[in-house]
């Protein structure tokens with residue numbers, strides 16, 4: 001534009017001087033310029049200049065049709081849109097009471113929305129001269145889809161258009177806690193207008209006017225056109241109808257022991273282990289977050305059924321980068337062995353001290369195994385974070401809720417078993433290798449262990465899935481480990497991260513004390 005503008009200015013200057021010069025003797029210089037003016041490109045430039053100067057950017061619209069009846073003149077609106085291959089971005093339906101075809105919904109960011117000329121509730125009379133009166137919405141859709149270039153609509157505008165439409169625009173970001181595929185949803189009012197997503201996707205909700213169907217865009221998509229998604233209310237209703245029976249969660253007590261030899265320990269708090277399932281998984285409101293270097297690194301919580309490979313993942317991460325990752329040192333009441341050092345493998349404490357610490361809620365988790373207590377203290381988590389390391393902790397899912405705080409901003413990784421066939425194959429292969437290589441010890445699994453692992457994972461997922469930020473399927477170990485490591489690296493490099501909105505509020509709680 002600047003190039004054209006400057007050329008036009010230059011030509012105008014020349015034009016003026018030529019005019020002056022022509023009063024006297026035309027110079028050779030001016031003659032050559034005069035020839036320039038006669039070329040079509042110069043004429044074109046001047047005409048562009050005139051259009052720009054008159055600010056005539058809008059496309060020329062066709063004249064109004066002559067057949068508009070006098071009495072309808074006020075109520076009928078003729079809208080002419082220049083349409084590309086992009087859909088119009090509006091849904092239509094037949095009004096049950098009047099039988100008229102009306103605009104049911106305007107999709108945010110679509111062509112209709114951007115034009116600002118078509119509104120929800122407008123009655124559609126004609127499209128490119130084709131009467132809509134005797135047509136069904138299914139017959140109209142292809143007519144609309146096929147029309148390209150200039151499309152003329154004759155509509156009866158809805159009365160009382162909400163002028164405050166922009167006020168309804170929201171900047172609400174959510175993480176979806178379920179998968180949604182509009183193609184498989186018989187309830188969606190318009191399948192083509194639906195937006196499919198996967199659990200964990202960040203969505204921007206742009207319209208919540210309808211109680212049952214929201215409009216949203218997927219964050220990071222280049223396409224800014226909104227699609228229909230079930231509202232929170234609708235999803236809650238569906239989810240409550242298909243609630244999974246929460247029984248059958250296998251209990252495994254995780255102590256976050258260094259060295260990855262975590263054994264199964266009888267928990268004293270079995271009743272608590274089953275509790276904690278909270279909301280129906282719908283949408284979690286999230287906000288962008290960039291870590292302040294003065295803040296501690298986000299805690300990484302590994303969750304999964306017993307035997308799925310949490311200790312192994314933790315151990316390998318630690319080996320891969322011991323300066324970046326750290327693990328907690330647990331407490332125990334068992335006797336210290338010769339080669340062990342207090343505070344390295346364990347904090348060795350007396351039974352009396354341990355029981356006092358239980359009373360004082362010092363432990364995140366604790367349990368008893370072969371007559372000895374083992375426990376992971378909150379203090380040990382603070383210690384690792386204080387060393388500016390990413391603290392890796394494998395815990396029972398119910399413990400996640402205790403750590404789901406602004407202070408720890410945990411990234412919860414759900415390590416999931418693969419299909420039973422892959423589980424059999426990978427674990428048996430590992431056992432085979434370990435029997436050949438005596439330096440490696442691998443647990444032997446029974447068929448029942450595999451079944452338990454899978455059903456336990458399903459129960460965990462249905463009860464605590466809303467807390468999981470990452471899901472890693474541990475089939476082939478190398479692949480699963482590489483995926484986990486890459487995802488965890490993103491926590492350091494990717495900005496912003498999307499965390500629950502309540503973790504970003506700066507309101508300090510309990511800042512006042514009663515004297």
Ligand SMILES: Nc1ncnc2c1ncn2[C@@H]1O[C@H](COP(=O)(O)OP(=O)(O)OP(=O)(O)O)[C@@H](O)[C@H]1O
Nearest residue numbers: 262306307308309310311312426430442443475477
């Ligand atoms: N992908 C895999 N393929 C083959 N073997 C695996 C895989 N992942 C883990 N294992 C093996 O499975 C066994 C159990 O793994 P691990 O001890 O890490 O499980 P865990 O989740 O910590 O369970 P628990 O809490 O019961 O100790 C180990 O012998 C480990 O080497």
